[in-house]
Amino acid sequence: MIRVAGCGSKVQSSDGHEKGKVMIRKAKIEDVKEIQQLIKLDSARGNVLPRSLSDLYDHLRDFFVFVRNRKVMGVCALHICWDDLAEFRSLIVKEEARNKGVGVKLVKACLEESKMLGLKRVFALTYRSEFFGKLGFEKVDKAVLPHKIWTDCLKCVKFPDCDEEAMVKEVI
Ligand SMILES: CC(C)(COP(=O)(O)OP(=O)(O)OC[C@H]1O[C@@H](n2cnc3c(N)ncnc32)[C@H](O)[C@@H]1OP(=O)(O)O)[C@@H](O)C(=O)NCCC(=O)NCCS
Numbered sequence: 217m218i219r220v221a222g223c224g225s226k227v228q229s230s231d232g233h234e235k236g237k238v239m240i241r242k243a244k245i246e247d248v249k250e251i252q253q254l255i256k257l258d259s260a261r262g263n264v265l266p267r268s269l270s271d272l273y274d275h276l277r278d279f280f281v282f283v284r285n286r287k288v289m290g291v292c293a294l295h296i297c298w299d300d301l302a303e304f305r306s307l308i309v310k311e312e313a314r315n316k317g318v319g320v321k322l323v324k325a326c327l328e329e330s331k332m333l334g335l336k337r338v339f340a341l342t343y344r345s346e347f348f349g350k351l352g353f354e355k356v357d358k359a360v361l362p363h364k365i366w367t368d369c370l371k372c373v374k375f376p377d378c379d380e381e382a383m384v385k386e387v388i
Pocket of ligand 1: 264
């Protein structure tokens with residue numbers, strides 16, 4: 217079993233990590249440096265937006281981490297944008313832990329939290345539309361998302377020629 221700490225539920229492990237101590241929990245201060253390393257690697261590959269240390273401290277409470285043997289192997293952030301909308305950000309699983317269901321579990325932990333918060337919709341801007349599609353997200357025109365969400369995009373080197381897809385899911 218993987219305990220989803222701070223989320224009030226448990227999810228079944230089928231990821232082959234049984235030998236080590238694994239859990240999904242809300243991020244703590246001690247995780248920040250490891251989160252930064254994960255983001256650094258994958259932002260250099262253009263998969264996620266880069267984030268400064270200061271930004272990570274500002275938004276630490278958005279983050280869930282997947283921890284194995286006290287090492288952060290995956291991260292995902294759920295950022296509240298408005299009264300009915302939140303964004304998935306910085307979803308990354310360390311290369312050595314990929315394709316074992318960790319990414320799905322992180323998204324599910326955030327979905328559970330979004331339900332608990334009373335949010336109506338969540339979205340992701342992503343190159344992994346198939347991954348999010350399997351989790352019930354649907355493609356939408358980026359224009360239907362509120363202007364407020366583009367603040368972060370201004371920091372992106374690709375702006376304004378963003379080729380990410382917008383995926384939305386109703387929270388039920
Ligand atoms: C995207 C990413 C987070 C996925 O993490 P992961 O741990 O490898 O993902 P999972 O093992 O949970 O899922 C991998 C695949 O198995 C499928 N899968 C795994 N468990 C599943 C389950 N229980 N039910 C259905 N499908 C499942 C997923 O849908 C996914 O399929 P896909 O690759 O065809 O989309 C990871 O590849 C990554 O870090 N990529 C680089 C950063 C990035 O691109 N982030 C996305 C930014 S939005």
